[in-house]
Amino acid sequence: MRILVLGGGWFLGRAVVSGALERGWEVTTFTRGLSGIPVPGAVAVHGDRERPEDLARLADHGPWDAVIDTSASxxxxxxxxxxxxxxxxxxxxxxxxxxxxxxxxxxxxxLNTCSPVWAALTSTRPDTTQPPDSASGINPDYGRRKAGTEHAVTETFGLARTSLLRPGVILGPGEYVGRLPWWLHRTERGGLILAPGDPARRFQAVDVRDVATFALDQVVHVGHQVHNLGTPIGRETMGGFLQACMDVTGSTGELLWVEDEILLRHGLRQWTELPLWWIHPGVSVIDSSSAVAAGFHSRPLAETVTDTWHWLSQGNTPVPHRRRAKHGITPAKEQAILDSVH
Ligand SMILES: NC(=O)c1ccc[n+]([C@@H]2O[C@H](COP(=O)([O-])OP(=O)(O)OC[C@H]3O[C@@H](n4cnc5c(N)ncnc54)[C@H](OP(=O)(O)O)[C@@H]3O)[C@@H](O)[C@H]2O)c1
Incomplete structure (x- = not known):
């Protein structure tokens, strides 16, 4: 099998490339060469997806049985x-x-795969620098733009030659945004730890390696495939997630669970200031049953947490990314909230 990976330097793309090489496949990657490191064993072609001449040069390296596109966020x-x-x-x-x-x-x-999709933004580049609503963390522009990119794929390749994979938040070794790494470092530091909301709240992140494996399996599927990718609804909880962080880091700290209303009163930004804290009722109710029927397997969250800690402990650091700076509460603000409730 010969595949092209758009991306491939970090996180999901890198996991896809590693998985493909393990299967004995020939892999070409396409990145600008600005971030991440090419995986040894893959042919790395450098260029910018925004430059038609770079894409034409890439096409000269074909043909491929399939492309796995991980670089269009x-x-x-x-x-x-x-x-x-x-x-x-x-x-x-x-x-x-x-x-x-x-x-x-x-x-x-x-959500399930029959849920309505945004009408696609198809024309010009939207204002991607516009931040999500700071209180709610919601950014519909991102969804509309991604709907537009899905449309661009199916329009060109036709339904029968396309797989559309729709993951929720992706965590695991190599994560660069700093969501799980932030919690691991915070629990390692110990002391009284601000734990957001309800420990029984559902939590539905998906492991980067499981997304990669499923994407590779899709290469040999036929017909139009559309799948959501998340862990089974209700299998994981916020309490289980933070306890896994405490366990793997050997934390001597103590979690203090603080109600959503109090955190909102303190003006805490959802999703980023306490990473992965999002109170909207649909956040972790993504039905991935069609993917499961097509062979998708999601490992336990505790395994994702453990392996990410081992990845960090080996001296790996997330690729510098501008989104990372937004993540994490300052110790002073955390302490102020803890003082107000403790
Ligand atoms: N991370 C999540 O939690 C999450 C959740 C749901 C869905 N997704 C989707 O999963 C996919 C993978 O996400 P990701 O976070 O792993 O990676 P990403 O940030 O979307 O992609 C980064 C990769 O793409 C390359 N790249 C970026 N712009 C490029 C350009 N103009 N031309 C050529 N290469 C370019 C980068 O290398 P260079 O900088 O060297 O060019 C890097 O290897 C995305 O489509 C994203 O929307 C992610």
Missing amino acids: ELSPHVVRSGTRTLEPVVGRYVYVSTVAVYEGWPTEP
Whole structure:
């Protein structure tokens, strides 16, 4: 099998490349060469998806049985369409890693693959620098743009040659945003630890390696595939997540659970200031049953936490990324909230 991975330098793309090489497949990666490190064993082609001449040069390295697209999180639909048109003659199947944010109901309603998707933003580049609403953490622009990129893929390749994969939040070794790494470092530091909301709240992150394995399996599927990717609804909880962080770091600290209303009164930004704390009722109610029927397996969250800690403990650090700076509460603010309730 010969595949092209758009991305491949970090996190999901890197996991896809490693998995493909383990299967004995030939892999070409395409990145700008700005971030991450090419995986040894893959042919690394450098260029920018926003430059048509770079895409034309990439196409000369084909043909491939499939492309797995992991690098379109910040691209607009017209850039993705330009790439799909250039690659279509030299690629058999397009496996596109999208997001649950394409659903209109995200993150306020339970979702399955029949849920309504945003009407696609198809024209010009949207204002991607516009931050999500700071209180709620919701950014519908992102969902609309990703819906537009899905449309660009299916429009060019046709439904029968496309897989659309819609993961919820992805965690695991190599995570660069700093969500799970932040909690691991915080629990390691110990002391009284501000734990957000209800320990019984559902928690539904998916392991990067499980997304990668499923994306690779999609290469050999036939017909149009659309799947959500998350752990089974209700299997994991916020309490279980933080306890796993405490256990693996050998924390001597103590979790103090503080109600959502109090955190909101203190003006805490959801999703980023206490990473992964999001109170919307649909956040962890993503139905992935179609993926499970197609062979998707999601490992226990405790394994994701443990392996990420081992990855960090080996001296690995997340790739510097501007989104990382937004994550984490200052010790002074955490202490002020703890003082107000303790
Ligand atoms: N992370 C999550 O929690 C999450 C959740 C749901 C869905 N997703 C989706 O999963 C996919 C993978 O996400 P990710 O967070 O692993 O990676 P990402 O940030 O979307 O992609 C980064 C990779 O793409 C390359 N890249 C970026 N812009 C490029 C350009 N213009 N031309 C060529 N290469 C470019 C980067 O390398 P260079 O910088 O060297 O170019 C890097 O290897 C995305 O489509 C994202 O929307 C992610």
